[in-house]
Amino acid sequence: MPRTSHWLLRALRHVDGILLTLALLVLGISLAVVTSASGQSPVRISGHLVNMGLALAVMVLMANVPPHLLSKVGPPLYAAGVVLLVGVALFGEIRNGARRWLDLGFIAFQPSELLKLALPLMLAWYFQRNEAVLRAKHFMVGGILLLVPFLLILRQPDLGTALMLGASGFYLLFFAGLPWKVIVGGAVLGAASLPVVWGLMHDYQQRRVLMLLDPASDPLGAGYHIIQSTIAIGSGGLFGKGWMQGTQNQLDFIPERTTDFIFAVFGEEFGYAGAILLVCLYLAIVARGLVIAARAPTLFGRLMAATLSLNLFTYVFVNMGMVSGILPVVGVPLPLMSYGGTALVTLLLGMGILMSVATHRQLNKS
Amino acid sequence: MPLATPLKNLDRELARFHGRLKAGGIFVVLLAAALLGRAFYLQITQHDYYIQRAENNRISLVPVAPNRGLILDRNGRILAENYSAYTLELARAQPHDLEATLTEVAKLIEITPGELRRFRRLLAESHEFETVPLKSKLTDEEVAILAANRYRLPGVEVKARLFRNYQAGPGMAHVVGFIGRINDRDLKNLRESGREQNYRGTVHIGKTGLEQSYETLLHGRTGFDQMETDASGRAVRALSRIPPVPGKDLRLYLDEGLQAVAEHAFGDYMGGLVALDPNTGGVLALVSKPGFDPNLFIDGIDPETWKALNESPERPMVNRVLRGIYPPGSTIKPFMGLTGLELGVRKPEDTIVDPGYFSLPNSSHQYRDWKRGGHGIVDLRRAIAQSCDTYFYKLAVDMGIDRMHEYLQKFSFGEKTGIDLDGESAGLLPSRDWKQRRWKQVWYPGETVIAGIGQGYHLTTPLQLATATAMIANGGKRMEPRLVQAVRDPLTHVWQPQPVVVHEQLAIKPEDLAVVRQGMMDAMRPGGTAAAAAAGAPYTIAGKTGTAQVVGIKQGARYDASSLSRKNRDHALFIAYAPAENPTIVVAVMVENGGHGGSTAAPIARAVFDYYLTGKRPGNMKLEGGSDASD
Numbered sequence: 002m003p004r005t006s007h008w009l010l011r012a013l014r015h016v017d018g019i020l021l022t023l024a025l026l027v028l029g030i031s032l033a034v035v036t037s038a039s040g041q042s043p044v045r046i047s048g049h050l051v052n053m054g055l056a057l058a059v060m061v062l063m064a065n066v067p068p069h070l071l072s073k074v075g076p077p078l079y080a081a082g083v084v085l086l087v088g089v090a091l092f093g094e095i096r097n098g099a100r101r102w103l104d105l106g107f108i109a110f111q112p113s114e115l116l117k118l119a120l121p122l123m124l125a126w127y128f129q130r131n132e133a134v135l136r137a138k139h140f141m142v143g144g145i146l147l148l149v150p151f152l153l154i155l156r157q158p159d160l161g162t163a164l165m166l167g168a169s170g171f172y173l174l175f176f177a178g179l180p181w182k183v184i185v186g187g188a189v190l191g192a193a194s195l196p197v198v199w200g201l202m203h204d205y206q207q208r209r210v211l212m213l214l215d216p217a218s219d220p221l222g223a224g225y226h227i228i229q230s231t232i233a234i235g236s237g238g239l240f241g242k243g244w245m246q247g248t249q250n251q252l253d254f255i256p257e258r259t260t261d262f263i264f265a266v267f268g269e270e271f272g273y274a275g276a277i278l279l280v281c282l283y284l285a286i287v288a289r290g291l292v293i294a295a296r297a298p299t300l301f302g303r304l305m306a307a308t309l310s311l312n313l314f315t316y317v318f319v320n321m322g323m324v325s326g327i328l329p330v331v332g333v334p335l336p337l338m339s340y341g342g343t344a345l346v347t348l349l350l351g352m353g354i355l356m357s358v359a360t361h362r363q364l365n366k367s
Numbered sequence: 368m369p370l371a372t373p374l375k376n377l378d379r380e381l382a383r384f385h386g387r388l389k390a391g392g393i394f395v396v397l398l399a400a401a402l403l404g405r406a407f408y409l410q411i412t413q414h415d416y417y418i419q420r421a422e423n424n425r426i427s428l429v430p431v432a433p434n435r436g437l438i439l440d441r442n443g444r445i446l447a448e449n450y451s452a453y454t455l456e457l458a459r460a461q462p463h464d465l466e467a468t469l470t471e472v473a474k475l476i477e478i479t480p481g482e483l484r485r486f487r488r489l490l491a492e493s494h495e496f497e498t499v500p501l502k503s504k505l506t507d508e509e510v511a512i513l514a515a516n517r518y519r520l521p522g523v524e525v526k527a528r529l530f531r532n533y534q535a536g537p538g539m540a541h542v543v544g545f546i547g548r549i550n551d552r553d554l555k556n557l558r559e560s561g562r563e564q565n566y567r568g569t570v571h572i573g574k575t576g577l578e579q580s581y582e583t584l585l586h587g588r589t590g591f592d593q594m595e596t597d598a599s600g601r602a603v604r605a606l607s608r609i610p611p612v613p614g615k616d617l618r619l620y621l622d623e624g625l626q627a628v629a630e631h632a633f634g635d636y637m638g639g640l641v642a643l644d645p646n647t648g649g650v651l652a653l654v655s656k657p658g659f660d661p662n663l664f665i666d667g668i669d670p671e672t673w674k675a676l677n678e679s680p681e682r683p684m685v686n687r688v689l690r691g692i693y694p695p696g697s698t699i700k701p702f703m704g705l706t707g708l709e710l711g712v713r714k715p716e717d718t719i720v721d722p723g724y725f726s727l728p729n730s731s732h733q734y735r736d737w738k739r740g741g742h743g744i745v746d747l748r749r750a751i752a753q754s755c756d757t758y759f760y761k762l763a764v765d766m767g768i769d770r771m772h773e774y775l776q777k778f779s780f781g782e783k784t785g786i787d788l789d790g791e792s793a794g795l796l797p798s799r800d801w802k803q804r805r806w807k808q809v810w811y812p813g814e815t816v817i818a819g820i821g822q823g824y825h826l827t828t829p830l831q832l833a834t835a836t837a838m839i840a841n842g843g844k845r846m847e848p849r850l851v852q853a854v855r856d857p858l859t860h861v862w863q864p865q866p867v868v869v870h871e872q873l874a875i876k877p878e879d880l881a882v883v884r885q886g887m888m889d890a891m892r893p894g895g896t897a898a899a900a901a902a903g904a905p906y907t908i909a910g911k912t913g914t915a916q917v918v919g920i921k922q923g924a925r926y927d928a929s930s931l932s933r934k935n936r937d938h939a940l941f942i943a944y945a946p947a948e949n950p951t952i953v954v955a956v957m958v959e960n961g962g963h964g965g966s967t968a969a970p971i972a973r974a975v976f977d978y979y980l981t982g983k984r985p986g987n988m989k990l991e992g993g994s995d996a997s998d
Contacts, residue, residue, distance in 0.1 A: 135380075176387050178380070229598075232424065235409035235417025248425045253598035273410040280399050287395050291388050303384055311391050318398040325405045 015064040015360040017293070020352055023286045024060075027337040028053055030267070030279065035340050037245040038258040038266040045259060045340065052342040056349035063353025067361050071354065072129060072301045075122035079146070082119040085112035086153040093157075113162045116150045117347065120166060121308045124173045129301035135178065143174050160206055161319075161331030168315050172308045176294075209329040226262070229254045231326045234268035241272030259340040261332060264324040280317075283336070286352075287314045293359040302358040309351045426606065427596045430568030433587030434529060434857075436614030438543055438577060440623040441651075441852060446535045446543050447578070451527055453505040454666075455513060456498035457486075458522035468522060469501075475516055476509045478502060485669040492550060498524055503666050531571065531665050535623060537658030538630040541686040542621060542650075542788075542850065544576015545661035565589050574664065577617065577850060580789050584854060587614035613857040620649030620852045625979055629654045632974035632985065636967065638938070638958040639687030639829045641848075642975055645837035645944060645953045647867045648846025650786070652975060655687040689791045692826040693957060695780075697754045697896075697964070698913030698942045699821030701883050702835055704747045706774040707762045708879035715882040718746045725760035727812055734760050734816050751886025752895045754912065756820050763819025768810055771818065772798040777845070777873050778835035780827055785847035785870060794831055797824035821913065833955035836942040839883060840909075840950035843873035887911055888947050897941065900969030906980050909950075910943030910972065912964030915957070936960040941968035945976045952979050 032049060039045035063071075089112055124143055131139050147170035155163040175184065199207065233249035242248070247269035249255050255265045268276055290310025297303040313336050320335040322328035334344040409417065438447035455476075457468065472478065478501065486501045505513070505525065513525050531546050533539065549557075549572045557563045557572075566572070568589055573579040590611030594602040629640050629652045642651040659676055668676075676684055685691065707713035723741030724733040736742065736756040742749070750758035763771060776782060781796025795801075797818065799810040817823045830848060838845055847868040855862045887909035891901035896912045915938040939961030944950040954972040961967035977983040 172391070176384065176391070178383055178387070229424075231409060232417050232420045234406065235413050236421035237410055238414045238418065239411060249421055252425055252595070252603065254421075254424050268406065268410065273406055276406040276410070277403060280403055284395065284399055288392070291392055295385060295388055307388060307391060311395060314395045314398060318402060321402045322405070325402070325409060327401070327405050 012061055012065050015356055016061060017064070017289070017356040017359045019289050020286065020356060020359075023282055023289065024337060024349070024352060027279070027282050027286075030282075031263070031338045031340075033244060034263055034267045034270070034338065035259050037247070037270060038250055038255075038263060039340075040251070041245075048342075049340055052340075052345050055342065056345040059346050060349035060353035060356070063350050064356035064360065066353075066357055068299060068302045068305070068354075068358055071305075071357065072122070072126045075119065075124075075126035078115070078119040079123035082112055082115040083150055083153070085115065086150055088112070089157065090153060111162075113150075113154045113157070113159060113166065114343065114347070116154070116166055117169065118350070120147065120150060120170050121173050121305060121312075124170060124177075125301045125304040125308070128173075128177045128304060129299065132300045140174060140177070140179055140183075143170075143177070147171070147174070158203055158206075160202070161333060164331075165315065165319070165333065169308055169312045172311045173304055176304050176307045177300075206329075209331075226256045226330060227323075227326045229256065230262050230265035230324045233265040234325055237269040237272040237275075239273050241268070241270045241275055244270050246270060261320065261334055261339060262324050263339050264321050264335050267338070268325070279338075280321075283314060283317045287311070290355050293355055297358050302361075306355050306358045309355055313348070313351065424598075425595055427594050427602075428567075429592040429594050429602070431590035431592055431608075431611045432529075432568040432570075433589055433611035434613040435531065435546075435571075436581075436585040436587065436855075436857070437616040438585075439616060439618045440621050440626075441619055442622065442624075443618070444623045446533065446539055446619070446623065448532050448534070449529045450532055452503060452530050453510050453525050454503040454528050455501045455505055455509075456524045456526055457501055458498050458524065468520060471520055472501065472513075472523060475512050476502070476505075481669045481672070484671065485667050488670055489548070489667045492548075498526070500666055503528075503530065528570070531662075533661045535626075537660050538626060538654065539623075540576070540658040540661040541655040541688070542576055542619075542626075542653050543661065544578040544580075544788075545574055545664040546571040546578050547574040547664045548572075548667055571665065575790075576661075576788060577619075580787055581617055581851065585614040585617065587857070588612040615857060616855040617851045618853045618855065618862060619850050620644060620647070620651055621653065621850060622651055622979070624984070625975060626652045626654060628652075628978040628984060629971065629975050630656065630658075632971040633958070636958045636961055637681060637687075638956065638961065638968075639691055640954065640956045640971060640975070641688045641830050641833045642979070643833050643837050643846070643848055643953045645840035645844075645846070645950050648834075648837070648848050649852060649867075650848050650850045651952060651979065653688050653850070655685070655691075657681050657683045659683045686788075686790065687957065687959075688829045689786065689788060690828065691957065692792050692794050692828055693915040693938055693940065694823070694825055695821035695827045695832060696913035696915050696940055697756075697820060698832055698911050698940045698955075699775075699819075699825065700751055700754060700759055701839060701887055701911050701942075702775060702778050702780075703759050703762060703771075703819060704751055704886065705839070705875065705879060705883050706771065707766060708747070708882065709875060710766065710770055710774060712766045712770075713747060713762060715747055715878070718744050719758055719761055720744055721755055721757040723757070725757045725816065727764065727816065732813070734813075748882055748886040748889060751883065751911065752889030752892075754890070754896050759819040760816045761819075763815050764812070768797070768799060768815045768818060771815070772796055777871065778838055779831050779845060779870075780825070780835065782831075784828075784830050784834045785868070786830060787848075787850050791830065792828050794828050795824060795826040822916065829955045829957045832940070832942050833953055836944060836955060837953040838873060839880065839887070840944040840953050842877075842880060843875040845870040845873060884909055884947065887943075891943070897943075897965035897969040900941075900965060900973045904945075904973065904976070906945050906976070907947035908943050908945045908973070908976060909947040910941060910969060912969060913940030913942070914938070914962075914964055915940055936962050939964040939966070939968040941965070941972050943969070943972045943976070945980060952976060 035049050036046055124146060127143060127146065128135065128139065147167065151163050151167050151170070154166060229249060233247065233255050236249065247266060249269050250258060250266045255262050258266050267279065287310045290306055294303050294306035294310065297306055316333055316336045319328060319331060319333045323330050323333065334341055336348050435449055437445060439445055482502050486499060489499045510525055513523065517523070533543055533545065535543065548570055549566065553572050557566050565588060569586065573582040573585065578585065588611060591609045593606040593608065595604050595606055596602050625642065629642065633654065633656050637656045640652065640654040643649065644651055663672060708715065721736060721741035721743060723739055724735045726733055737754065741757060742753055742755045745755045745758050749755065775796055781794055783791050783793045802808055802810050814823050818825060834845065834848060847870050849865060849868070851865050853862040853864045888907060889895050890897055890912070891908045891910050892898055897910050901908045939958040941956045941964045944953040954975050956968040956971050958967045958971065974985050977985065
C-alpha cells in the first residue's frame with residue numbers, strides 16, 4: 002500500500018466489510034421504521050441520521066485502536082465505574098423511585114452504562130494477564146469483579162441493567178473457560194433461590210413479571226404496553242400491513258414506538274417475513290463476531306469479540322421478547338434499530354472493537 | 368523467575384475456546400428460534416385474532432341519536448315537540464375536585480338551589496363515564512361565558528342537546544305523558560328486550576302516557592358514525608355513516624280544544640273524563656284532574672318537587688280515567704237492563720210496582736230506593752230514566768249473580784279495555800268464584816241485590832264506563848279505545864292510519880237496544896235525572912247519572928251532603944252519548960266528591976258535547992246545582 006494514501010483511507014483499512022454491510026442493512030431498516038413510527042417527523046429522521054453518523058465515526062475510530070492498547074483502558078475504566086456507582090449510592094439523584102443518576106453539574110448520567118463496556122474490558126484484561134497460569138482462583142477473582150458492580154446496580158434498584166451486566170460478565174467467564182460443573186451448579190442453585198429472589202424483588206418488579214403472565218389483568222395500566230405491542234405484531238401477519246400503513250403505529254396505540262417498542266412497529270408493517278429477515282441479520286452479525294473471535298490471536302481479543310457478539314444478541318432477545326410478550330418490560334433498546342444516540346454509539350463502539358480485533362490480527366501477524 | 372504453576376497448553380486452551388464458541392452459537396440460535404417461534408404464533412397462528420383486535424382499536428362507532436317523533440292532536444296542533452338547546456354538563460369522573468368545579472361554575476353563571484339538588488340526585492344515579500347535566504337551556508350569554516372559561520374548568524362541557532317541550536301543559540300530562548332520563552330500570556328493560564343497542568346515544572325514554580306506550584315508534588333508530596380513532600379516543604376521520612331514522616310522528620283522535628273545554632268545565636273539582644268516538648273507539652278527550660307539568664320531569668325533577676307531587680293528597684300523578692276505580696252506581700243500570708232483556712229475564716213491557724224498597728223473600732231487610740215512597744209502576748225505560756233502584760234490585764235477584772257477571776263482562780267491566788296507554792286498571796266485576804278466591808266466603812243473596820244498582824264489590828274505571836256506553840251508542844261493538852289515529856313516517860311524510868280495533872261485536876236485538884236508549888234519552892228530558900244538564904241543547908243527549916259512595920251510609924240513615932265534609936261526599940258519575948239518533952261522541956265523567964251525578968258531572972259532559980257538536984266554547988262556566996232529583 003502506498004505510504005502517501007490519505008489518513009482516512011488508512012483508517013478505513015481497519016473496517017470489517019462484512020460487519021459494516023450487515024450493520025448498515027439494519028440501520029437502513031431502522032431509518033425506514035423510525036420514519037414511519039415518528040410520523041415522518043423531520044426532527045426525528047435527521048436526528049437519527051446524525052446519531053448514525055456519529056456512531057459510525059466512533060466505530061471507525063475504535064476499529065483503529067489496537068487491542069493491546071484497548072486492554073489497558075480496562076482497569077482504570079472499571080475502577081472509575083465502580084467509584085461512580087458508589088458515588089451514586091451515596092449522592093445519587095432519585096428518579097422514578099430509583100437512585101440511578103449521578104448529576105455532575107453539567108451532565109446527569111447513569112454510571113451503570115459505563116460498566117457495560119468497562120466490565121468485559123476489565124475481565125478480558127485480567128484473564129489475558131493471567132492467561133498462562135489460569136486457575137480456579139482467577140475465576141473466583143473474576144466472579145468478584147463481576148459481582149461488585151452487579152450488586153451495586155441491583156440495589157439502586159435496577160434489576161434489568163444488573164442482569165444485562167451480569168450476562169455480559171458471565172459470557173466472558175464462560176468463554177474464558179469457566180468449568181461446566183460450576184455453570185450447571187450455579188444454574189441449579191439459581192433456580193432453587195428463585196422464591197427468595199421473588200421475595201426480595203420490589204413491588205413494581207413483581208408486577209412486571211405478573212403482568213407478563215397475564216397482561217389482560219390490567220389492560221389500561223401496566224399491561225397496556227404489552228397488549229398493544231402484541232396486537233401490533235400479531236396483526237402484521239405474514240407480510241405486514243406495509244410501510245407507514247400500520248394502524249397500531251399510526252394511531253398512537255404503540256407506546257415508545259421509535260425507541261424500546263420499535264419492533265412492534267416493524268412487526269406490524271413488515272410482518273413475519275420482516276421479522277425473519279431482521280433476526281437473520283442479527284444472527285449474521287453474531288456469526289461474524291464469533292468467526293472474528295475464533296480467529297483472534299490474543300485471549301483478550303477472543304474474549305472481547307465473543308462476549309460482545311453474544312451480548313448484542315442478548316439485547317436483541319430481551320427487547321424482542323419484551324415487545325412480543327414473552328419477557329417482562331425492561332427498558333432495553335433494540336440494537337441498531339431503536340432511536341437514541343447513546344445506545345447506538347455504545348453499540349457501534351462495540352462493533353468497532355470487534356473490527357479492531359479482526360483487522361489487527363493480520364497486522365500483528367505480518 | 369520460578370514458575371509457581373505449570374504453563375497451560377495453549378493449543379488445548381484454544382480448542383476448548385472453540386468449543387465454547389460453538390456452545391455460544393447454539394445458545395444464540397436457540398434464542399433466535401424462540402423469538403421467531405413467538406413471532407410465528409402471533410403473526411401466523413393468532414393473526415386473525417390480533418387483526419380483529421387492531422380493528423377494534425382503530426374503529427369506534429359513535430352513535431347518532433334519532434330525533435324523537437312529534438305528537439299532534441287531531442287538528443295537527445303540537446302537543447309534544449323537540450327543540451335544541453345547550454346544556455351545561457359535568458363529567459362524573461373529574462380530574463379535579465367536583466365541589467371546587469361546582470363552586471367555580473357557580474361564580475360564572477347562576478345555579479339555582481333546585482338545579483343543584485337535581486344535579487346531586489342525577490350524580491348519584493349516573494354511571495362513571497357519563498356526564499351529568501347541571502343546567503339546561505343555557506342562554507347565549509351563558510354559553511359564551513362558559514366557552515371563554517373552558518380552559519380552567521376541566522370536566523365541564525357545554526353540549527347541544529335536543530329537548531322535549533310539552534306546550535299543552537298540565538291538562539295534557541296524563542295523555543302525552545313525559546320522557547325522562549334513562550335509569551337503571553329502563554336500561555334493564557331495554558337490555559331484556561334486546562333494544563339496548565338502539566339506545567346508545569339516547570339520553571331520554573318515555574316514562575308515562577303516550578311517550579311510554581309508543582316509545583318504540585317515537586324513538587326511531589339510532590344511527591352510527593364509524594370513526595377511525597387514535598389511542599386517545601380522538602376521531603381522526605370518518606369512515607362511514609349509517610344515518611339515524613327519526614321517530615314517527617303521532618296524530619291523535621284527541622282534540623286539544625275539546626280537552627281544554629272539558630278541563631275547564633271541571634272548575635275546582637277533581638276527577639276524570641273521557642270522550643270517545645263510538646264508531647272508532649278514538650279518544651276525543653281524556654282529562655284527569657289535577658294534572659301536573661310534564662316539563663318538570665324531562666331532565667330529572669328535583670327531589671322536593673317530586674316529593675310534593677307524589678305525596679300530595681290530590682294524587683296529581685294518578686291518571687283517574689285509567690287507574691281510578693269507583694263503584695259504577697246507577698250508571699250500571701242501562702247495562703243491567705240490557706242484560707235482563709238479552710237474557711230473557713225481562714221484556715221491555717214488564718212492569719213492577721215500586722213501594723220505595725225491596726226485600727228478599729223471608730227477610731225483613733229493606734233495600735231502599737233513593738226516592739221515598741217509590742216510583743210507582745215502572746217499566747225498564749222509566750226505571751232507567753228515573754234511576755229506579757227497586758226495579759234493578761229485583762232484576763238482579765231474578766237474574767242471579769252468575770249470569771250477571773257473565774254478561775256484564777262483555778261490556779268490558781272487570782276487563783282491561785285495551786287502550787293504547789300503559790297502566791290501565793281492570794277494575795273488578797264480582798262473581799261467586801271471585802269471592803271464594805278472594806275472601807274465602809260464599810256469595811250472599813243480599814250482595815246480588817246491591818250489585819243490581821252498581822254497589823258492593825263492583826269497581827270500574829271511567830274508561831270502562833265510556834267503552835260500555837259506546838256499545839249502547841254503536842249497537843254492541845266493543846271498541847278498543849285508541850288515542851293514536853295515524854302515524855307519520857318521517858322520511859315519506861305519509862300518514863299511515865292506525866287500525867280501528869273491534870274487540871267484540873255483541874249481538875244485541877235492536878228492539879232491546881231501543882228501549883235502553885229511550886230510557887237514557889228520557890233521563891235527559893224533563894222528569895229525568897239529568898234533565899237540567901240537557902236543557903236547551905240543539906241535539907238530543909242520552910245519558911245516565913250515577914253516584915259512587917265514598918263512605919258507607921248506615922241502614923236507616925240518610926245521605927245528607929251538607930252534613931258531610933267535601934272529601935267524604937260521594938263521587939258523581941255520568942255517562943252519555945250524543946246526538947242520540949246518530950251518536951258521534953260518548954262521554955264518561957267522574958267528579959270526585961261531586962255529590963249528584965246530574966248536578967256536577969252531567970253539566971261537564973254537556974260542555975263537551977256543546978263544543979264537539981256545535982263548536983260552542985263555554986264562557987266562564989259555572990257549576991250549577993241541578994234542580995231535578997237524582998238517585
